[in-house]
Amino acid sequence: MSLADAKISVLDRGFIFGEGLYEVMTAVECNLLHYKNHFKRLRDGAKDMQLEIPFSDSELYCLINEVLARNHFACCSVYLQFTKGPAPRNHFYPSEYVPTLFIMTSPFKMPSCLDVVNAILLKDIRWQKCNVKSTSLYANTWAKTMAKTSGGEEAIFEREGILTEGATSNLFLVYEDRVLTPKENEFILSGVTRELVLEILRRKNINYEETVIPTDSLWRADEVLLTSTTKGVVAVKAINGKPIGNGKNFNLGVEIFEAMKALSFT
Numbered sequence: 682m683s684l685a686d687a688k689i690s691v692l693d694r695g696f697i698f699g700e701g702l703y704e705v706m707t708a709v710e711c712n713l714l715h716y717k718n719h720f721k722r723l724r725d726g727a728k729d730m731q732l733e734i735p736f737s738d739s740e741l742y743c744l745i746n747e748v749l750a751r752n753h754f755a756c757c758s759v760y761l762q763f764t765k766g767p768a769p770r771n772h773f774y775p776s777e778y779v780p781t782l783f784i785m786t787s788p789f790k791m792p793s794c795l796d797v798v799n800a801i802l803l804k805d806i807r808w809q810k811c812n813v814k815s816t817s818l819y820a821n822t823w824a825k826t827m828a829k830t831s832g833g834e835e836a837i838f839e840r841e842g843i844l845t846e847g848a849t850s851n852l853f854l855v856y857e858d859r860v861l862t863p864k865e866n867e868f869i870l871s872g873v874t875r876e877l878v879l880e881i882l883r884r885k886n887i888n889y890e891e892t893v894i895p896t897d898s899l900w901r902a903d904e905v906l907l908t909s910t911t912k913g914v915v916a917v918k919a920i921n922g923k924p925i926g927n928g929k930n931f932n933l934g935v936e937i938f939e940a941m942k943a944l945s946f947t
């Protein structure tokens with residue numbers, strides 16, 4: 682169906698409370714990439730939200746494939762959202778509900794080379810369930826807009842002097858002898874691309890640590906990289922106008938980008 686014809690109830694809990702879960706995936710020639718990892722994260726979030734997903738993974742996969750087949754995009758992003766559906770407005774979770782499932786695909790161009798962006802550093806004002814891919818994204822839309830207003834692309838969050846992640850990405854700091862990334866906890870989303878990058882680092886025998894990273898580590902890094910499903914890996918040129926490394930070489934960024942491109946098509 683066309684987007685203009687798609688309707689949901691004004692009482693949908695996603696609309697009323699911003700209570701919902703989503704995933705953004707990509708597909709190449711109807712081949713849904715890394716979907717097992719996306720479905721796993723969706724199910725982890727659903728457990729947290731006590732949202733019963735009335736489909737098995739293979740049923741979900743078939744539903745998405747049907748949308749892909751009807752749209753014929755060579756390369757596209759797939760947006761999937763679940764809520765508990767419409768219910769009388771009440772903060773308590775409804776005991777009975779019919780979930781709303783929305784699947785949308787949009788044509789999408791895979792980046793052909795490593796993108797380099799400017800970023801800003803912002804206080805992480807988000808909550809303590811950042812590991813849930815929740816549709817309540819006001820802090821993230823606010824942060825992205827602050828970044829754009831400052832001539833940048835991404836906001837990098839810090840919480841009490843510790844780096845967490847980007848507003849729409851995970852964070853990697855590259856040093857001569859190792860790569861650091863914030864460890865998984867309730868303050869970061871377990872990115873599907875983050876896991877892919879860790880796999881690439883393992884295959885290349887590059888040392889990495891998932892750890893607690895003080896904010897001032899940024900200024901000593903040779904490269905700062907951001908990862909997400911739609912952007913893949915992106916290098917940061919400067920943060921708050923301060924250059925990262927020499928501001929010119931993003932060697933590991935390029936290497937990871939190339940490895941990721943190869944993996945995305947397998």
Ligand SMILES: Cc1ncc(COP(=O)(O)O)c(C=O)c1O
Pocket residue numbers: 705846847848849850851869870871872873874875908909910911
């Ligand atoms: C806050 C946040 N962190 C990390 C990511 C990266 O996750 P993924 O690699 O699964 O796209 C995203 C993606 O939208 C995000 O919104």
